[in-house]
Amino acid sequence: MQIPAAFEYERATSVEHALELLHARGPEARLLAGGHSLLPMMKLRLAAPEALVDIDALAGELGYVREEGDEVRIGAMTRHRDILESGLVAARLTIFTDAEKLIADPVVRNRGTIGGALCQADPAEDLSAVCAVLRARLVVRGLDGERTLTMQELHRGPYETTIGDAEMLVEIRVPLHMGGGSAYEKVKRRVGDWAIAAAGAAVRLEGGTIADAGVALTAVGGDVMSERAQASLVGRPPTEDAFAAAATLAAEDCSPTTDQRGSAEYKRHLAHELTLRALRSATARALREEI
Template sequence: MIPAAFDYARPHTVDDAVRALADGGDEAKVLAGGQSLIPILRLRLAFPELLVDVGRIPELRGVREDASGSLVIGAMTTHHDVIHDPLVRRHAGLLAAAAKTVADPAVRHRGTLGGSLSHADPAGDLPAVLLALDGELVAAGPQGRRTIPAAEFFTDYLQSALRPDELLVEVRVPKTENWGFHYEKFNLSAQAWAVVGVAALVRRDDGRLAESRIGLTNMGATPLRASATEEALAGADADPAAVARAAEAAAEGTRPASDLSASREYREHLARVLTRRAVLAAAGME
């Protein structure tokens, strides 16, 4: 199908983009890599009156370290660049590993980190990863910039805390080079959305699992943390049996949907199985 008619703006600075969004009001949409938005437009599931193309804003790309020691990743940095960036690979390996599983090479070369997070699809791989990383998102709007914790950014299915006149400009990720990590997902084909995914970070100390962070993909209307499993693993022996027992609580507090890909009960089963696998791999026990 052909999208409905819309106006088009291509700003060259963040300030210009924010002004364009403010002028467009609720009927404006941001075009980043286009891998999520363009299919929706073609299916006429969205009818924006204005598209604001932010692909020519150089400050929205790239990875750097800030004074606090966190990584700062521009919202327009592509999945491909996230995968291969040496700072991301060294200090936030979970993000690089998960980005490598996104769709196919063509999508990874065009799709962007900020676009994926702003789309707020709970079946997307990267929102749950950012949740596990305790990341933050920086939005620019007419009143300036504000920082939103990942735990507060995803508000409902395909909805985020971004206001209509705000633009996601960067993603901030604490360094986790001393943590083991693994992203495990089950999908029906190589290019399909995850039926369920698990992003695991584990920090070991003196033969024990000192701390774990576990993000769940496609287990509710938003990405979720497997809090009950995290609590059960805190201070546990680095033992596969202890991990298996803790993983049995992975689906607690979740509300997965039943659809053509899987029933709710099957998704709950997958959450338990994949959590066990992801934690064992992250802890170096597999």
């Protein structure tokens, strides 16, 4: 039987209370949101926090999806299920709906949260690529105030973030300017499994050319964002040649490793093909928005 190491348990009743508990407990404390990533790691002794601060009661305070101005704001405790079922997200941030359909299974989606997923910093986690594609801003709060990060600034490396010991992610702010023309593609071994490889793309069209683009990859190493692929698309018409060139750059920029899910060569092939498919779907959706 897999049993985690001993730990102390606290239950937060507000964001401020959670921050106070983190400050009091020190660097060996961890937040517990949905628990579907942290608890399995604790059972395997891959993580051994001295204290858990349970923030499940904060779902009412930090569980929301709402449009404000030119962006959609998503509370960090919003469940995957609620994002998947959101009409606003389906209409304005299509890539989120694509990805949420492919995340784990209903049991996980009913409990897992977007904040927990992003802060786990798992290289095979889907929503990090989704947020990177859409240039989301992440609001991190501490006892002394708030700061805002990009996805690139949030993740220090696999399973590491730049969030401080007495800070927590409270909100994800997603610009709307490319959300409707976006898509996510994923290959996995079986339903509910982590990705072998996945790709997200977003396209904004102006006057028949690509005015802005986002491309990001999941589970294939390297940086999530493919800056070269994005730059290669801007100013070009949305053609197969443009998509193929961008997909080639994205595949070159990743650094997959051979493991039980497949060879590095196979994963690089998937990175190319899934980027191509995501760009096609994203552009088709962007064209429908223009009509």
